[in-house]
Amino acid sequence: MTLTHSGTPEDFVPASQPELSRFLSENATSAHQQIFPVGGRTSLSVCCPDSHSGTLVCMSQLHRVVDYPVRDMTITVEAGMRLDQLNEIVSAEGQRLPIDVPQSNRATIGGVIATNTSGPRRFSYGTIRDYVIGISAVDGAGNLFKSGGRVVKNVAGYDLGKMLVGSLGTLAVISQVSLNLRPKPECMQLVWFEFSSCESVDQALEAIVTSGTRPTAVEYCNSKAARQIVAESRIELPMENHVVCICYEGPEKVVKWQAQQIIEEWRSFSPLSVQIIEGTHAARLYHAFVEYQTSSDDPVTLKAMLLPSQMMSFIETATRLNIAIQAHAADGIVYGHLPDSASSLEDVNQILEQLTTGIDSRTGYLTIYQCESDWSESLPLFCSPPAGWELMRQLKQALDPQQLLNSPRFAKLVKH
Amino acid sequence: MVDPANQTSHLSAPVLEELERGSGPFSSLIQQLTQIVGKKALLYDADELLVYECDGYIVDKSAPDIVVFPTSTEQVSSIVKICNQFNVPFLARGAGTSLSGGCLPIGGGVMIVLTRMKQILEINLRDRYAVVEPGMVNLHLTNALKGTGYHYAPDPSSQGSCTIGGNIATNSGGPHTLKYGVTTNHVLGLEAVLPDGSIINLGGPTAETPGYDLHGVYVGNEGTFGICTKAIVRLTRDPEAHRTMLAVFHTISDATRAISEIIAAGIIPSALEMMDQGIIQAIEEAFHFGFPLDAGAVLLIEVDGLDIALDEEVRQIVDICNSHNVREIQRADTPEERQLIWKSRKQAFGAIGRLSPSYCTQDGVVPRTRLPEILEFIEATSEKYGMRIVNVFHAGDGNVHPILLFDERDQDQIQQVLEASEEILSKCLELGGSVTGEHGIGVEKINFMSRIFNETDLSQMEKVRNIFNPRQICSRDKVLPPHQTDLQASVTQSHPGRRAPH
Numbered sequence: 050m051t052l053t054h055s056g057t058p059e060d061f062v063p064a065s066q067p068e069l070s071r072f073l074s075e076n077a078t079s080a081h082q083q084i085f086p087v088g089g090r091t092s093l094s095v096c097c098p099d100s101h102s103g104t105l106v107c108m109s110q111l112h113r114v115v116d117y118p119v120r121d122m123t124i125t126v127e128a129g130m131r132l133d134q135l136n137e138i139v140s141a142e143g144q145r146l147p148i149d150v151p152q153s154n155r156a157t158i159g160g161v162i163a164t165n166t167s168g169p170r171r172f173s174y175g176t177i178r179d180y181v182i183g184i185s186a187v188d189g190a191g192n193l194f195k196s197g198g199r200v201v202k203n204v205a206g207y208d209l210g211k212m213l214v215g216s217l218g219t220l221a222v223i224s225q226v227s228l229n230l231r232p233k234p235e236c237m238q239l240v241w242f243e244f245s246s247c248e249s250v251d252q253a254l255e256a257i258v259t260s261g262t263r264p265t266a267v268e269y270c271n272s273k274a275a276r277q278i279v280a281e282s283r284i285e286l287p288m289e290n291h292v293v294c295i296c297y298e299g300p301e302k303v304v305k306w307q308a309q310q311i312i313e314e315w316r317s318f319s320p321l322s323v324q325i326i327e328g329t330h331a332a333r334l335y336h337a338f339v340e341y342q343t344s345s346d347d348p349v350t351l352k353a354m355l356l357p358s359q360m361m362s363f364i365e366t367a368t369r370l371n372i373a374i375q376a377h378a379a380d381g382i383v384y385g386h387l388p389d390s391a392s393s394l395e396d397v398n399q400i401l402e403q404l405t406t407g408i409d410s411r412t413g414y415l416t417i418y419q420c421e422s423d424w425s426e427s428l429p430l431f432c433s434p435p436a437g438w439e440l441m442r443q444l445k446q447a448l449d450p451q452q453l454l455n456s457p458r459f460a461k462l463v464k465h
Numbered sequence: 466m467v468d469p470a471n472q473t474s475h476l477s478a479p480v481l482e483e484l485e486r487g488s489g490p491f492s493s494l495i496q497q498l499t500q501i502v503g504k505k506a507l508l509y510d511a512d513e514l515l516v517y518e519c520d521g522y523i524v525d526k527s528a529p530d531i532v533v534f535p536t537s538t539e540q541v542s543s544i545v546k547i548c549n550q551f552n553v554p555f556l557a558r559g560a561g562t563s564l565s566g567g568c569l570p571i572g573g574g575v576m577i578v579l580t581r582m583k584q585i586l587e588i589n590l591r592d593r594y595a596v597v598e599p600g601m602v603n604l605h606l607t608n609a610l611k612g613t614g615y616h617y618a619p620d621p622s623s624q625g626s627c628t629i630g631g632n633i634a635t636n637s638g639g640p641h642t643l644k645y646g647v648t649t650n651h652v653l654g655l656e657a658v659l660p661d662g663s664i665i666n667l668g669g670p671t672a673e674t675p676g677y678d679l680h681g682v683y684v685g686n687e688g689t690f691g692i693c694t695k696a697i698v699r700l701t702r703d704p705e706a707h708r709t710m711l712a713v714f715h716t717i718s719d720a721t722r723a724i725s726e727i728i729a730a731g732i733i734p735s736a737l738e739m740m741d742q743g744i745i746q747a748i749e750e751a752f753h754f755g756f757p758l759d760a761g762a763v764l765l766i767e768v769d770g771l772d773i774a775l776d777e778e779v780r781q782i783v784d785i786c787n788s789h790n791v792r793e794i795q796r797a798d799t800p801e802e803r804q805l806i807w808k809s810r811k812q813a814f815g816a817i818g819r820l821s822p823s824y825c826t827q828d829g830v831v832p833r834t835r836l837p838e839i840l841e842f843i844e845a846t847s848e849k850y851g852m853r854i855v856n857v858f859h860a861g862d863g864n865v866h867p868i869l870l871f872d873e874r875d876q877d878q879i880q881q882v883l884e885a886s887e888e889i890l891s892k893c894l895e896l897g898g899s900v901t902g903e904h905g906i907g908v909e910k911i912n913f914m915s916r917i918f919n920e921t922d923l924s925q926m927e928k929v930r931n932i933f934n935p936r937q938i939c940s941r942d943k944v945l946p947p948h949q950t951d952l953q954a955s956v957t958q959s960h961p962g963r964r965a966p967h
Binding site for chain 1 (some may be wrong): 484554592593626635636638646647649650654665666669671672674675676677678679682684685686699705724725728730731732733770771772774801812832833834859862864897898899900901902903904905906909914917921922923924926930931932944945960
């Protein structure tokens, strides 16, 4: 069986947490099969796993609401619940989980936590780590454990939820989660700015630091990415240059005021064009931004984590290399889709080398976010080692002593 | 140095006995520590050590054998390595404002006080972070940022004295937690000296770093994972404007229902603090703010953000309060009036001295909608024990701070305080909450851990702790209940009593 397989009778589909726990316990004591936990299978290629034999643990049947005390603005759900299902339930109460998730009709909350998925809204709302108040999971030996609880403020014990966020299923299989929720805003508008150069973009982004407005999101895309995002949104927008798209959310009066205010503030940076997008168009365009990070068919997707002040020089280099770039610009998170012309490992490595040169290794990281499985063995996952690596290795050893949980992925983490 | 064969076991008593004054190892230890920090940065006189025998939690006391004041990460690392060499337990302390015994040196040992490591190493507004040393007083960072348009959001009530390192150890909250979150939401990365003396970096100044979120696990470890020597903290935009008001209610239940409805209406106030009748009377007697003495509860409500947004939020809040029988709403129209309203909240604890010679503050949490039940229970507990209990707390996030008033000269009352606290915290758990919202487990609530978590949960936490602190030589016997077979070093029991809650 391979990880990219769409499901076979050999997949294990637990109907309850105890069943999941029993299965992993039995596997640890007898079968010693590699376990690949999967949710909506939307992120199987994140961090470049290869095809490996083992058992898929499909969380699709663990999708129930355990508890939803509406007025406490918290919800406890099983990890296999799909994001659209979750949003539908809380939206009916005027609430939301303000995390952007591509393919939210398929993605599960457990998968979002395991992959630490985020999108444009992270600038003002943070990431999923800021919303997990309690978590249950099963480790490689079958131990079902929890940390945190169901109240928004709680410091009893260590915050094991944090260690599972972004752990890619290598430490434990997330089975249940309690989340903090936020009120749903009344209105959203986007302001689409087109600039002629990276330099003017950089100046405008620097001005965000002192802007009189409070954006929900600040997105950048170069013309190559803009063309695809615009095509996906089906809105006519200028896209031949550098684009910065600012999002505002809140009461209508406040959103409209901010959109006008940012146009006024950025006049001095001489944008080539400005356009306010509202209503259903705004929703469609925003959706296109959220989907873009995983929508590419390109052979390799990069993810860079940079200081915002150092981001545009990286983007300038990447654009020169014909890489399509989308960035959560105020956070310094950059996604780059390599061009089709990068058709060999040598090409890709050459591009990586050029990109890495421009990164301050003390404060920035370049990672392979997704790539074709044929190449995953040969590409470095991190272009510089993450801090605290030895502790990460020990953590994996402590929770999964037999290295049964998604270990090929963990091996990728090692190979930096 | 660390003996791998000895991992996961507690330090043995004979090792600690070697620390007795006058013994060869003790003198040698002093000599080596002096070489690192100099004579003026070392205390080992019994009288001077008394200052460090407890923090804000004064029920249990245990003096360290040596107190040392390093000024750099390298010094901390060297001190820790020497403690390992002598097999002597050690722990870090900041300003000592912890309220659960987080920096209680159980069984003695070396206390590493970080108050001389208090520099701001970097402020980077463009990238929205600051790098500070752990002994930096929280308020001093805020003051240093004044005028920049940015601030460090976590603001415990003790922010005038508590340190950033201590805030990280306990994952501190504060009045503005409801909107801005707790410390863990604002720590991007850190440098720490691990219990073997090695120096590590976790996370970093970027919004995200690859691999496991170890700095996230580190925040809230209560000093058991090593010693934080540098913190990279996120800076937050200052709100353009505030609207602050005091809503006076006939009854607590009206006030708590109003709280629920405000949040259900989609408004997240930046602060939502409740004071009950008992505390109102104390404040009024002490400071004469003009609160009606017969009011059931007063809510301090503050919203912040863009000026253009706030009047509508205030209108909605006033409507909601009116629909819950509010008696009157006072609004602060000037910065001075806002300061006065906040003064009433922040001086609440100063006023308690007028009510009672001693008091004990608890730190339970319940889901916000269960506030009426826990408050009723607290009132019933007050009646049951014939003990006055007043309440001032962060109502928006369900974190209650019942203050039990008593006379520490009366042994029966001390026992009653302990029993009443136990009952209140147990009720918090029964209502789906927790026994600590911001003060931590420390040594105070360690017995509750096995009621909140089962053996497997605790075992997983222990595994994580053992990765950082395999010999438990650092900040021993905190957070996780010790195994029955382990040595439990003795502490001296004193009297219940606390300072102001966060």
